Amino acid sequence: MTVVIDRTRASAPKHEAGPVSAAARARKSADPGGGLYKPRAPIYPKLVHGRWRAIKWAVMIVTLAIYYITPWIRWDRPGVLPDQAVLVDFAGRRFYFFDIQLWPQEVHFITGLLVLSALALFLVTALFGRLWCGYACPQTVWTDLFIYVERLFEGDRNARMRLDAAPWSLDKAWRKIGKHAVWLGIAFATGGAWIFYFHDAPSLLHDFWIGQGPVTGYVFCVLLTFTTYVFAGTMREQVCIYMCPWPRIQGAMLDANSLQVTYRYDRGEPRGAHKKSAGWEGRGDCVDCHQCVTACPMGIDIRDGAQLECINCGLCIDACDEIMLKVERPIGLIAYDTDAAVEARAAGKPAVYRLIRSRTVFYAVALVVVGGLMAWGLMTRPTLDVHVLHDRNPVFVRLHDGAVRNGYTIKIANRTFQAQTYAVAFDGAKGAILKTPGDRASQDVLKVEVPANEVRAVRVFVTLPPDAITAANMSAAFVVTAPAAEERTETTFLSGAANAP
Amino acid sequence: MSKREPDEVTGVETTGHEWDGIRELDNPLPRWWLYMFWAGIVVAAVYWVLMPAWPGVRSYTQGVLGQSDRADVVVALNDLKTLRGAQAARLKTASLEEIERDPELQAYAQAVGQSVFGDNCATCHGTGGVGAKGYANLRDDVWLWGGSLEDIHHTIEVGIRSDHPQTRFSQMPAFGRDQMLSAAEVSDLTEYVVALSGRPANAAAVRRAAPVYQTQCVACHGPTGTGDQKQGAPNLTDQEWLYGSTRADIHAQIWNGRGGVMPSWKARFDPETLKALAVYIHANAGGQ
Known part of the structure; x- marks a missing residue:
């Protein structure tokens, strides 16, 4: 989806034949004969100074x-x-996040977090364009860091x-070797x-340095060292343009009222060199x-309008402001600025900014609802979780005196x-006798001890x-x-009474 | 339909296909993508050399790394033994009652028992252990040779009518087939047994059969028909029937005196596995 708004044609005909997108320009310069494959045109972004660079x-x-400090917080x-504080404990099957501890059964909280992130991304994109791409995406952050190192050498x-x-x-x-060595160091x-x-x-x-770390640790360290080095060092904008799905999706989030990096053609055209x-x-x-x-790290001309490559x-704002x-x-x-505002000014009308639009309202409401559900779920999270599995084979057993026994596996999560x-x-029905292996049969309640922070499965025969x-x-339950918690789990008692001989 | 003309806005050639007025730009692929394609082919070729890959008529190319899933299974099974080492050692020393009382050991024994049961016992007793006609139900509270932990453990060890020297053994005579009783006596006995289980029966036949039962059956099944677990003689007064509950079933049993065979498992399993299996069966039968 290369959006190219042809604003220059009417006022500056000399640009009509000129390159209008990065893709077209790169192909023209590198492969004038045309062809199926295109080499990467090297991009040398120039250092700029200004507000946005400082924020970046x-x-x-x-x-x-x-990223680097979080795992060290105790x-x-x-x-x-x-x-x-933050630990994904695969061996112990727990996820720790400060005071929150999640079990594998509570993976819906992770799903909720992903839904929240997606909605936040939608909202921010609809309001302010691809800020994530330009400032916070790891690809952008590490590429920026690698370009900084490149500039040092x-x-x-x-x-x-x-x-x-x-x-x-x-x-x-030595400059090249130094640069790649530091890149590899950062990647590692x-x-x-x-x-x-x-x-x-x-x-x-x-353990890592004395060779006693887990194999998966070494594998992922090498893997991420490799991807960081390749993606941030040598591929850079290629990742955004060809590998990332987000530039394709963003078209659905943006509209004429979204703030984006915009060349105000109403003010800039007709362009041309200027004598003092x-x-x-x-x-x-x-x-x-x-x-x-x-200045553009993506190698595009923002004056061509909003385009897929722009992060x-x-x-470019800082670069232009200096000039x-x-x-x-x-x-x-x-x-x-927004497309609507620029269009309005070009037509001689006052620019109107509309932050509150049906889509931003919808994203915001969805964000609040999902966030509220998540917070409510986390706060009312039970300390006791009970699952009852009725035996499937046999579903019931007839005893010598015609009594019927059902087997259950009860999983109690403490x-x-x-x-x-x-x-x-x-x-359930009166007169039920409960029995768990290794314990006496009783008409009363069974006592089950469960260690701290664990699940225990007990076989219970009724x-x-x-x-x-x-x-x-x-039906039964x-x-x-426990002193501070109670849970009732519905189940059934099967007897086959209807078709008994 | 396929006119490859350039797009007016971008100057990029289109694929020439048109869907509802929408045409697709034919932007070139990045060259690194092409390199990755070739690299993928190279990786495949290297893989053929290193790993087992191509099938032959009788064998296959082995690959120079000598990778073999069968060898991996052997390694994994040995790893499992090491992993189970601590628990298995406790199983070795603990008594059957101790195993069943300790939650951790019991869970371990149940897990081991379940897999062993599924591989070895389920063929006759069914995956759920409910048996079938002629094969005992291991989930109820009716036991031919006793349902305590020790009894179950011993039965698994020596088998029933097996070739083990200490096998559990008993043999019901084929009263009809071997002409020990007349056909009429067998029919009368059938009514007697039906009456023992509390069902309505022909009173005259029951009266006629009483002396026959006292001479022929009482030694094993007992004067009141409650059976004897020492001899594997079933209780005739309950509602569970190994060879069926109908008159025809009971008649056939008195006539033929059938008895099943269970092999001894002592040679097949190590002592820990036998214990685990006994605990698993005992626990799932409700535990007598």
């Missing part, structure tokens, strides 16, 4: 800090439970282009930090300096951090005397009680 640095530092938990845009064009020399070699640190989310971080760090002595009458503010193009990072200050024109020729003794009672059996299929 800040977001980069914060997100990287969250959180005191009772007993032998892990003291790591090889200099800014022009120096890098010269270096790449130059023949091999000692100077070129990325893959290395990932595995700390799955094991106790301090002990894993120790000349006036500004009869022409646009765009001096065609190409600074927005050289909305705002670096506007130099030529003493107001800044904001490129800015976060989600508290203390061992609990639960009373298991059968609420026997009904012949005169208590009134139907082939009788198990009531499991």
